[in-house]
Amino acid sequence: MAVNEPSLPMQAAIAAARAARGRTSPNPWVGAALVRDGTVVSVGATEPYGGAHAEAAALANVDAAGATLYTTLEPCVPFEGKRTPPCSDAIIAAGVTRVVVGLLDPHVGGHGVARLRAAGIEVEVGDGAAVITGLLRPYLRFRNSGRPYVIAKFAVSLDGMVGAPQAGVRWLTGPAAVERVHQDRDRVDAILVGSGTVLADDPALTARPGGTAASRQPVRVVLDSRGRSPVTARVFGGSTATIVATAPASPRPWKESLQQRGVTVLELEEDTTGIDLEQLLLALGQRNIVSLIAEGGPTVHAALLANDLVDEVHAYIAPRILGNGIPLLPAGTLPLALELREPVIEPLAPDVLLRGYTGSWSP
């Protein structure tokens, strides 16, 4: 086994955790596998908020006495206001004698491991830690900062344009890239755009992987400090939750009309870029939004990047040269140069997705 490669039971737990990603906020997406006599006899994953945690799911309806439990993240402990029974107690009660933990949970702070050890259970930590850290990156960011993990997503031509509305070019990428975006939308808690995108494109901003509306939709968030977005815009329609972040001084009738459509209006202070983005992200974090895709135009991306609020960049590069149009980041927009860390290229013919990490935080 290569260094850092997870053990086989931990791989089963990681696969279960991966399948639960984006379904559990604000809880982490965790997987657990129970092993008896060298065989995985049960696998569980975190259920949507309020439901069972992965360890409890893996222990349900099986005889766990003397067995080993593999779990991607440290089991939780009792705390005030907790909605579900603590997993560490469930593990102790089930008679598990060994627990292999992938990663310590910053929210649990080692108390889960200590509780198990105090009950006489053998505990190992670190199996698959590197893979699990990558998988839980948004959750770890959320726990570290109280705000969502931010992915800045944009499509650009080879000459760095996000569109050329004068020439009638608004959509740059093909079906494979569009499908990839819908899959990502299906795994995040929110999508953010500015009023410029609402006015230009009137997007619905829903997750439609495989062409079908997902049963769980990310919250739509629109930045509009002055009330420029039409109340009739598609983003304000349908049953998906929508939040408008606006300035206290934006027109009251506009705000009231939005509220009548079921939109949540969030009044926030302004800074030099518009709505105070840091305050907005913290407010979204308080609403259990752990991850967010920013799909706005150049103004939103420039403001997020300049404020060091982007954790990951998804650049969809289309094989086109527009010659003229709206540049992604006009010269002088950013105070400094940025380089993506650990860049990955995904071919999505005819387009290419180039993604990587940015910002000053890493797990």
Ligand SMILES: NC(=O)c1ccc[n+]([C@@H]2O[C@H](COP(=O)([O-])OP(=O)(O)OC[C@H]3O[C@@H](n4cnc5c(N)ncnc54)[C@H](OP(=O)(O)O)[C@@H]3O)[C@@H](O)[C@H]2O)c1
């Ligand atoms: N290729 C792509 O990936 C892509 C994606 C989206 C859009 N687009 C294109 O981009 C163009 C629109 O560009 P855009 O830059 O106007 O759209 P945008 O970035 O989505 O919206 C910008 C607007 O958001 C509002 N805003 C409020 N607070 C802000 C803050 N803190 N930071 C940034 N913006 C804030 C401002 O308008 P208020 O004064 O009203 O508050 C601002 O003008 C369109 O042509 C559209 O087709 C391309």
